[in-house]
Amino acid sequence: MFGMEFYVDPSRCIGCQSCLKACEECDTHRGVSMINFDFVDRQETIATAAYVCWHCDNPTCAQVCPADAIKKYEDGIVGSSLKPRCIACSNCVLACPFGIPKLVPQYEQMMKCDMCYDRTSAGKRPMCATVCPSQALAYVKPENIAATRREKPVNTFWFGNQKITTKVYMMAPAETTEIAIDVADYVWEGDHELVPQAF
């Protein structure tokens, strides 16, 4: 709306978790962070990844919501669930290919990143992007990101046969145009390949 877009670059994340704390400060959901924060492979590396909701153009979470509680607003933001409507059924939690929505049991409601709608709709940057020291979460103008980063913003994802385009960009190697994720590639198979059973 104000010419700025959200860029996520997990390779820049230093694991400081400032974004979690900043997100918790928000008055609309005080104490509950909407940031999805992962330790990528804790046994092998200290790498971490913090990311926000991707705000899909055709949001799966909203498509599967039986209570019409998740809406995509006209400026492209997919809102958190509407409290009067959400029935805490977890459909969105299970359906989101990015694993973004989280059911908050004490509120019996799904809560997820709405890109600080109170701030971004007024031209301010989201809380996480204002505090991120390495700008792994960045809310800047497209020309700024093109001028300051080697990576290229990508917003097309493939999950198996499901193509998803998003409002939030992932910073990917320069030759990348799409990011394809096949869940089967990440299924843990132990130390050994599957051995056919001998009959």
Add this chain to the structure above:
Amino acid sequence: MSWFRKPSSTPLWRDEFSVYTADERYVNRRQFSKFLTLTSFGMAAGNLWILAKSLLHHDTAYARAPVATLEEIPVGGVKTFNYPTANDPCILVRTAADDYVAYSQKCTHLSCAVYYERERNRLECPCHQGYFSITDGAVLQGPPQRPLPRVALEKQAGQLFAIRMEGESV
């Protein structure tokens, strides 16, 4: 908002509960007021129509038909008969020595047959516990909304004749 929906593979509920706020259709105040006003006019016109119809209504004249002799049934006794046609069951009740009343036997709720409840001197429809007054057929309690149509009787030479129907629904 269009009145007709083109055939589409997306289900109707997807249109009505769109994911996108831009596609949501809310009824605005003007539409709602318009709906209320037009509906009120429609209701008023319908009521005037019913009023006119009931004012212009005349009870249909039916042929006079013998029902029973005066001494055929005892006081508190009942006789069923058909009037004005063979498909219209009616009930005759002798409430006093020289007092006879007759009503259509079809309950005005769902046309179950009413019967005479002698202990409490009223007509009862057993289907849904509708009760009618024996004096004028008015509803005493229960689901029926309209009184029972009454058969006007005439005594002549020791014989009761049904002469017309009163209060038949229009």
